Amino acid sequence: EAGVTQSPTHLIKTRGQQATLRCSPISGHTSVYWYQQALGLGLQFLLWYDEGEERNRGNFPPRFSGRQFPNYSSELNVNALELEDSALYLCASSFVGYYEQYFGPGTRLTVT
Amino acid sequence: AQTVTQSQPEMSVQEAETVTLSCTYDTSESDYYLFWYKQPPSRQMILVIRQEAYKQQNATENRFSVNFQKAAKSFSLKISDSQLGDAAMYFCAIWTGNQFYFGTGTSLTVIP
DSSP, rough: OOOEEESSSSSEEEEOOEEEEEEEEETTTTTTEEEEETTTOEEEEEEEEEETTEEEOOOOTTTEEEOOOOSSSSSEEEOOOOOOEEEEEEEEEETTSSOOOEEEOEEEEEEO | OOEEOOOSSSEETTTOOOEEEOOOOOOSOOOOOEEEEEETTOOOOOEEEEETTTSSOOOEETTTTEEEOOOTTEEEEOSSSOOGGGGGGEEEEOOOOOOOEEEEOOEEEOOO
């Protein structure tokens, strides 16, 4: 069974640009979660999507947004990039709202 | 609001010895789940063990066990017979029904 996949592995952007990160959940999982892992800060919850709807949102500004497609894959968009957005972005999937989440390998975003 | 605190940024253990990683949490929820996740240098987060708050019995998973003290809001992880492959960042987390809250992690080094 394929695990959660994320692309790209690494992404380098300039301040002010937009970044798009992608995630494909495990087959059968309808929920996708996004987390930001900045150095020394652990994982911070960003967004939760299920059945195409945003179910919950962490304490992040509106320039962090995303969507979930009919095939349950998801995209995270970060607009007007700032230097402090540099982090590892992790995606996880689960059955709807279920606590057992499976994580992808992450996308390393570097903003210069 | 929920908080998770891991007061040991770094720990080390001799191979084959036992090590305990500390975690305290705070929540006003009565129903929650506690987790330990492992993140090796490869970055993929792996579930190590989970504990349902309503269960008094401490969870055990092979060489990994927890000491769950609900009144003290403490949830420590004990790794017995430590192996080189246990070297990783360990995160404590709480799930309250709609999102995870993670601690800042403990970096575990295993000394041969």
